[in-house]
Amino acid sequence: MVDSRVLKLDGVHNFRDYGGYDTADGAAVKRGLLWRSAQHGDASDADLDAIHALGVTTVIxxxxxxxxxxKPCRRHEDFAAEVLAHPDETAGLALHTEAADGVVTADEARAAMIRLYDGIAFRPNLVPMLRAYFDVLERASVPSLVHxxxxxxxxGWAVAMAQHxxxxxxxxxxxDYLLTNTAGNIEARIAAGATQIREKHGAISDDTIRALMGVDADYLNAAFRAAEERHGDLDRYLEEVLGVDAPRREALRAHYLEG
Known part of the structure; x- marks a missing residue:
């Protein structure tokens, strides 16, 4: 399943289909419509050809x-997809970069990531993009990409909420969240990113960088817990924060489920 889900690319990490999973009631999410990835600034020409062939019509x-x-995204010469982005900062920095501030050990890095995930569901300038993301998913039964x-x-949080x-x-x-640690080519990213992180934050170990640049079940569970503590359950979080109520969830299922 991992090999068929992940699109192997030269310069775009963590590019994969997040459909294909079974639902609790025995349906399955269609393949080839829901894509996720890292940034595309380092995409090769071959990467751009492979991504273009997917027929993505909207990029979030x-x-x-x-x-x-x-790091502007590179685009195929025939790129014509709509790109949605927020005019203001959505995280200040990527969470793993933000978490690196002041940490020395891997345990400190994990604790910093968990603290950031405690608030990821409510970040003021991320929430509008999550709302826009669900608007795209609801109106489109053609391929989209979130990154x-x-x-x-x-x-990871956006995809987790869509899957829920x-x-x-x-x-x-x-x-699917933990698949980042293999699909994301984590060791190559550590090698590429370690210098930048150390230039900014000092001589920290590879294990510390791995805790920042990888994912861990405790991270996502912290976000689940924060959303559930504030809203009771994830359905109410979706409705009260992102505007995705039961009828909208049914519309999404009509678009993306089969079987």
């Missing part, structure tokens, strides 16, 4: 303007 870019300026910088934190809305069980949502 969860990065803030400073991140988009620092941020690493495609793991902001994108579609009726995918929590353990399968977590399976």
């Amino acid at each position: 870019d969860l990065r803030g303007p400073s991140e988009r300026t620092a 941020c910088v690493a495609g793991k934190d902001r994108t 809305a579609l009726g995918i069980p929590r353990d399968a949502i977590m399976e």
Whole structure:
């Protein structure tokens, strides 16, 4: 399943189909419509050809303007998809970069990531993009792509909420989230990103960087817990924060489920 779900690319990490999972009531999410990834600034020409062949019509870019300026996405010469992005910062920095501030050990890095995930569901400038993301999903039964910088934190929360809305069980949502640690080519990203992180934050270990640049079940569980503590359950979070009520969830299921 991992090999068929992940699109192997040269310069775009963590590009994969987040459909294909079974729902609790025995349906399955269609393949080839729901894509997620990291940023595309380092895409090769071959990557652009492969992405173009997917027929993506809408890109939801969860990065803030400073991140988009620092690493503009490369586009295929025939790129014609609509790109949605928020005019203000959505995280200030990618969460793993923000969490690196002041940490030394891997345990400190994990604790910092968990603290950030405690608030990811309510970030003021991320919530409008999550609302826009669901608007895209609801109106389109054609391929879409959601991404941020690493495609793991902001994108991970967005995808988890979409999968929950579609009726995918929590353990399968977590399976997809943790797939980042292999699909995201984490060791290559550590090698590429370690220098930048150390230049900014000092001589921290590879294990510390791995805790920042990878994902962990405790991270996503912290976000689930925060949403559930504030709203009672995830359905109410979807409705009260993102405007995705029961009729909208049914519309999403009509678009994306089969069997």
